[in-house]
Amino acid sequence: MKYMLIMRATDAAKEAYEEMDFNEVITKMGQYNEQLVKAGVLLAGEGLSDDVDTTGFVVDFSSTPPAVTDGPYGETHELFNGFWILQVNSKEEAAEWASRCPLGPGSKLEVRRVTDESDFADFADNEYLQKQAEWRAAAENA
Amino acid sequence: MNKIPARVDAVWRIESARIVATLAKVTGDVGLAEDLAQEALVQALQQWPRDGVPDNPGAWLTAVAKRRAIDQWRRGERRDDRYRAIAATLETASEDVWEPIDDDVLRLVFTACHPVLSREAQVALTLRIVAGLSTEEIARMYFVPVATVQQRIVRAKKTIAEARVPFETPDPSEWKARLDGVLSVVYLVFTEGYAATSGSEWMRADLANEALRLGRMVAGLLPREPEVHGLVALMELQAARFGARTHSDGTPIPLVEQDRTRWNRAQITRGRAALARVDALGRGRGPYALQAAIAECHAVAPSADQTDWARVVLLYEALGRLAPNPVVELNRAAAVAMATGPATALQIVDRLAEQGALRGSHLLPSVRGELLARLGRTDEAASELRAAAALAGNEREREFLLAKAARL
Numbered sequence: 002m003k004y005m006l007i008m009r010a011t012d013a014a015k016e017a018y019e020e021m022d023f024n025e026v027i028t029k030m031g032q033y034n035e036q037l038v039k040a041g042v043l044l045a046g047e048g049l050s051d052d053v054d055t056t057g058f059v060v061d062f063s064s065t066p067p068a069v070t071d072g073p074y075g076e077t078h079e080l081f082n083g084f085w086i087l088q089v090n091s092k093e094e095a096a097e098w099a100s101r102c103p104l105g106p107g108s109k110l111e112v113r114r115v116t117d118e119s120d121f122a123d124f125a126d127n128e129y130l131q132k133q134a135e136w137r138a139a140a141e142n143a
Numbered sequence: 144m145n146k147i148p149a150r151v152d153a154v155w156r157i158e159s160a161r162i163v164a165t166l167a168k169v170t171g172d173v174g175l176a177e178d179l180a181q182e183a184l185v186q187a188l189q190q191w192p193r194d195g196v197p198d199n200p201g202a203w204l205t206a207v208a209k210r211r212a213i214d215q216w217r218r219g220e221r222r223d224d225r226y227r228a229i230a231a232t233l234e235t236a237s238e239d240v241w242e243p244i245d246d247d248v249l250r251l252v253f254t255a256c257h258p259v260l261s262r263e264a265q266v267a268l269t270l271r272i273v274a275g276l277s278t279e280e281i282a283r284m285y286f287v288p289v290a291t292v293q294q295r296i297v298r299a300k301k302t303i304a305e306a307r308v309p310f311e312t313p314d315p316s317e318w319k320a321r322l323d324g325v326l327s328v329v330y331l332v333f334t335e336g337y338a339a340t341s342g343s344e345w346m347r348a349d350l351a352n353e354a355l356r357l358g359r360m361v362a363g364l365l366p367r368e369p370e371v372h373g374l375v376a377l378m379e380l381q382a383a384r385f386g387a388r389t390h391s392d393g394t395p396i397p398l399v400e401q402d403r404t405r406w407n408r409a410q411i412t413r414g415r416a417a418l419a420r421v422d423a424l425g426r427g428r429g430p431y432a433l434q435a436a437i438a439e440c441h442a443v444a445p446s447a448d449q450t451d452w453a454r455v456v457l458l459y460e461a462l463g464r465l466a467p468n469p470v471v472e473l474n475r476a477a478a479v480a481m482a483t484g485p486a487t488a489l490q491i492v493d494r495l496a497e498q499g500a501l502r503g504s505h506l507l508p509s510v511r512g513e514l515l516a517r518l519g520r521t522d523e524a525a526s527e528l529r530a531a532a533a534l535a536g537n538e539r540e541r542e543f544l545l546a547k548a549a550r551l
Contacts, residue, residue: 039245040157041359045409088352090280093146093153 003044003115004095005086006102009079014107015051021105029103037087042098046085053080079109086115147192151184152277158201159275160360161243164251165205167310168244169229170212173254174300177272179208186211202241248273249364250310256325259306264299265328271296274357284350285335322365326374326431329357333378351382362417372420373432379414380438383407394543399447399481411442433462452482469500473510485517505534509544516551525551 010018018026037043050056054071061068089095092114099110159180166176183204197203209229216226255268270276271292278296282289313321336350358375365371387405389395396402418439421432428436437458444450459475472495480488492511501507512527528548535541 039360039363041356041363043359044413088356090156090276091149091153093149094156097150097153097157 002090003086003088003117004092005084005113005115006095006099007081007111007113008083008102008104009109009111010051010082011079011107011109014105015080017105017107033101033103036101037085037098042087042089044086044088046083048083049081051080051082147196148188150196151187151191154187154196154200154204155184155277156275158204159271160248160251160273162201162205162208163272164247165241165243166208166229167251167254168247169209170226171228171310172304173251173272173308173310174304176208177296177300179212180204182211183208199241201243205241245364246312250312252325252361252364253312253321254303254308254310256321256328257303257306257308258321258324259302259308260299262328262331264295264302265324266332267292267295268299269328269357270332270353273360274353276353284347284353322368322370325361326370329354329361330374330378330431332357333381348382348385351378351385354378355382367424369421369424369426370429370431372417372424373429373435376414376417376421376435377431377438379410379417380435380442383410383414383442389539393539394546395539398441403446406442414442415439428461430462430466433458433465437462447481450481452478456482469495469498470506473501473506476514477510480514480517485514489514489518503534505531505536505540505544507531508534512544512548521551524548 034043034046037046057071059070061070087095087098089098095112095114099112102110104110162180162183163173163176166179167173170176170179186207187200187204191197212226212229216223216230252269252273255273256265260268267281270281271278276284278292279289282292285292333351333354336347336352336354355375355378358371358378362368362371362375383406384398384401386407387396387401387403414435418432418435421428421435437455440451440455440458455478456475459471459478463471463475472491476488476491476495479491489511492507492514495501496507496511508527509531512524512531515521515524515527525548528544528551532541532544532548535544
């Protein structure tokens with residue numbers, strides 16, 4: 002099974018990081034990533050730029066057409082700033098890896114299971130496959 | 144969430160290779176190292192619910208295992224020199240800092256796959272001490288009783304001890320053959336998961352995932368070995384097709400008929416990246432990398448018709464030169480059928496049949512049946528497909544071949 006570790010930082014964490022030696026921060030994170038690679042569990046992972054004011058924005062689907070706004074970043078609650086996808090055998094193994102992540106106070110990891118084929122097994126015969134057939138038909142007619 | 148046995152399993156899963164490797168380095172004996180680690184695990188199950196899980200559970204387990212060895216030696220329960228070795232190293236070690244070394248983990252990998260062991264024993268030991276699976280998990284994945292797996296592991300450890308297999312990486316003169324052995328074990332776990340040879344399950348994704356994890360681990364330990372990356376690439380690219388390989392009732396779907404929108408793009412990307420690492424090393428492509436390159440041809444083609452079949456044929460030719468094998472030749476025939484038509488392909492298959500290759504396997508008659516069908520020789524095709532069905536070891540495959548014969 003696959004789990005996603007979703008990194009969230011609060012303003013407090015951001016401030017704490019500004020106090021720290023950035024070189025040390027990346028070294029520690031690099032060592033953590035190396036452990037994941039060597040254990041063979043790392044499938045993917047990316048960091049997101051915290052430069053949200055200039056490069057980040059939000060598409061809100063409450064209206065039609067969707068509204069593009071600068072987002073709720075003014076008062077950062079919990080900023081999504083990176084993720085890992087791990088191949089593990091259990092929820093506990095995901096928890097074990099997550100708790101080893103070199104993050105400090107104010108930072109959180111939300112851990113979620115990534116869905117796979119088995120989550121859609123009940124629908125394989127109807128909705129899911131039918132929709133795929135429709136998409137394909139639409140693409141062919143386009 | 145905080146069930147201790149599950150957490151102990153998770154810790155073992157993550158740390159076992161490094162714990163057993165560290166202990167084996169000290170004792171020179173993998174079997175003993177595994178026994179000591181197991182004793183430490185038992186103690187963890189008793190102590191952690193009461194005292195909480197230590198900050199560094201791997202270091203805790205290693206230290207406990209060493210201490211138990213020393214206690215047993217001091218009390219005179221063990222007169223063995225290997226126990227004295229542990230006692231000596233622990234007494235000279237200033238502080239109990241646990242710094243597992245990649246080289247020791249690599250020694251562990253080579254020992255678990257040592258040629259004195261049968262393939263079956265190599266697989267069981269590798270899954271147990273390198274992949275860190277519990278005996279129960281291995282038994283579940285292979286549909287065998289837990290006692291069978293336990294017995295395999297006990298015997299494997301005994302064989303290693305009796306043969307006095309040193310805890311070392313192989314000499315340069317043996318390196319290639321021994322590395323091939325390790326890669327074979329990993330690929331065997333994968334193929335057992337990918338196309339189960341027996342039973343009604345066509346695929347067992349958990350075994351295939353285990354193999355992928357082992358492959359990535361070995362790649363992390365031996366980043367300069369092209370074939371390790373070649374194997375990872377091959378497994379990623381083949382596993383990318385998992386979701387599209389069967390109908391919901393479990394019957395297999397041939398590659399050319401698969402719904403390619405269901406192939407796992409992230410996995411294809413990882414496979415291609417691993418293949419690019421092979422090429423970046425500049426030492427050419429070995430058999431795994433060539434097979435991965437063939438899988439890549441399929442992975443990047445939008446449909447069967449738009450596949451670069453001429454390239455697939457060339458890659459099979461290269462593979463056949465490196466590792467001559469009737470299955471490769473049969474696959475080349477299937478690719479030739481797509482590239483230039485069934486008539487040329489049938490000649491290749493007939494030549495194989497004349498040589499008596501693959502006798503007793505369903506593979507040759509199933510390909511031959513397919514080619515005859517495409518040539519419009521329906522009666523011969525149906526009889527070949529029925530012959531193939533009679534030889535198929537997998538129930539799903541048998542049903543599939545019979546259905547194909549019936550449709551002609």
